[in-house]
Every structure is written in structure tokens, then in C-alpha cells.
Amino acid sequence: MKIVLIGYMGSGKTTIGKKMADKLKFDFLDLDDYIIESEGMAIRDIFKEKGELYFRKKEHEYLDEVLTTEQNLVLSTGGGTPCYGKNMETILKNTPNAFYLRVSIKELAQRLSKEKEYRPLIKNIPDDDLPEFVGKHLFERSFFYSKAAHTIMCDNKEPEDIIKEIEVLITSA
Numbered sequence: 183m184k185i186v187l188i189g190y191m192g193s194g195k196t197t198i199g200k201k202m203a204d205k206l207k208f209d210f211l212d213l214d215d216y217i218i219e220s221e222g223m224a225i226r227d228i229f230k231e232k233g234e235l236y237f238r239k240k241e242h243e244y245l246d247e248v249l250t251t252e253q254n255l256v257l258s259t260g261g262g263t264p265c266y267g268k269n270m271e272t273i274l275k276n277t278p279n280a281f282y283l284r285v286s287i288k289e290l291a292q293r294l295s296k297e298k299e300y301r302p303l304i305k306n307i308p309d310d311d312l313p314e315f316v317g318k319h320l321f322e323r324s325f326f327y328s329k330a331a332h333t334i335m336c337d338n339k340e341p342e343d344i345i346k347e348i349e350v351l352i353t354s355a
């Protein structure tokens with residue numbers, strides 16, 4: 183069985199995915215970490231030296247690769263993963279358990295202002311401009327995120343509570 187977490191940068195995919203895999207005794211895979219290991223480069227260096235298009239190509243290839251495994255897996259994607267090519271279709275084809283972690287623009291901007299350094303798409307955006315950037319970007323991406331089987335509203339909730347909500351919704355089909 184595979185559980186896939188999608189959502190904007192800073193929505194908690196990595197944090198919640200890891201904790202949930204521990205709790206369910208599933209394997210855990212963060213697609214960004216898989217790319218970093220496989221390419222032997224940090225995400226920001228891939229963007230800087232090889233470009234975003236190269237990153238998206240690799241992200242697509244590694245997504246296909248990790249979804250073909252048989253094991254019980256929690257997969258945390260990157261914020262852009264479902265928004266390129268056929269990636270969202272691929273996710274939906276491989277699992278009924280795709281969850282969109284939905285977080286408000288305000289909370290995303292607050293979280294991301296402290297963690298811009300490793301996220302090349304927002305690295306150079308001043309904190310004051312982050313809410314506007316996140317708002318526009320999220321609007322474009324919501325089309326893809328909303329295709330998930332379930333949307334979890336995550337504002338003002340602890341990861342543990344979000345995990346409990348997800349557990350109730352998991353289907354083993």
C-alpha cells in the first residue's frame with residue numbers, strides 16, 4: 183500500500199510523512215531526498231547548475247521509479263511534483279491514498295520565511311513579498327493539488343492530529 187502526500191512548499195509533507203511512516207511501520211521516502219541521493223547534489227545546486235527543467239525531468243523519472251515498488255510506503259513529494267507533466271495522473275493511478283495537505287497562505291508564508299535557504303524557488307523573495315508570491319503560486323498549483331483523493335485542512339493542527347485524520351481515511355484497495 184502506498185500513501186502519497188502532496189501540497190505546497192512548507193505544508194508539512196516531509197515532517198508528517200516521516201512521522202506517519204514510523205507510526206504505521208511503513209517505509210518512508212521523501213522524493214527530494216531521493217533525488218539528492220541519486221544525483222549526489224543538493225536541490226539548490228541542481229537548480230543552480232543544471233536548471234529547473236533538469237530537476238523536473240529527474241523528479242518525474244524518480245517518481246515513476248519509486249511508485250513501482252511493492253512495499254508499504256509513505257511517499258512525501260516535493261511541492262511541484264504533482265504540477266508537471268503527467269505526474270498527478272501517475273500518482274492517482276498508483277494509489278487511492280493521495281492526500282493534499284492544505285495550509286493557508288498566511289501560515290505557509292510564516293513557515294517558509296524561516297526556511298527559504300534550501301528552497302530555490304523562494305530563496306530570493308523578501309519576507310514581505312512572500313504572502314503575495316505564495317498566494318499566486320498556490321492559486322496556479324491548486325488545480326493539481328485538488329485532484330488528490332482527500333484534502334486535509336492543516337492550519338493550527340499538530341502533525342500527530344493530521345496523521346490521525348489521514349489514518350481514518352486510508353483505504354487498502
Ligand SMILES: Nc1ncnc2c1ncn2[C@@H]1O[C@H](COP(=O)(O)OP(=O)(O)O)[C@@H](O)[C@H]1O
Pocket residue numbers: 189190191192193194195196197198258261293297336339340341344
Ligand atoms: N502541522 C504543523 N504545524 C506547524 N508546523 C509544521 C507542521 N507541519 C510542518 N511544520 C513545519 O513547517 C516547516 C516545513 O515543513 P516540511 O515538512 O519541510 O514541509 P514540506 O515538506 O511540505 O515542504 C518545518 O519547519 C516543519 O517543522
Ligand SMILES: O=C(O)C1=C[C@@H](OP(=O)(O)O)[C@@H](O)[C@H](O)C1
Pocket residue numbers: 189190191192195196214225259260261262263300301302303
Ligand atoms: O514547490 C516546488 O516546486 C519545490 C518544492 C521543494 O520541496 P518541498 O515542497 O518539500 O519544500 C523541492 O522539491 C524543490 O525546491 C521545488
Ligand SMILES: [Mg+2]
Pocket residue numbers: 195196197212214258259260
Ligand atoms: Mg519536503
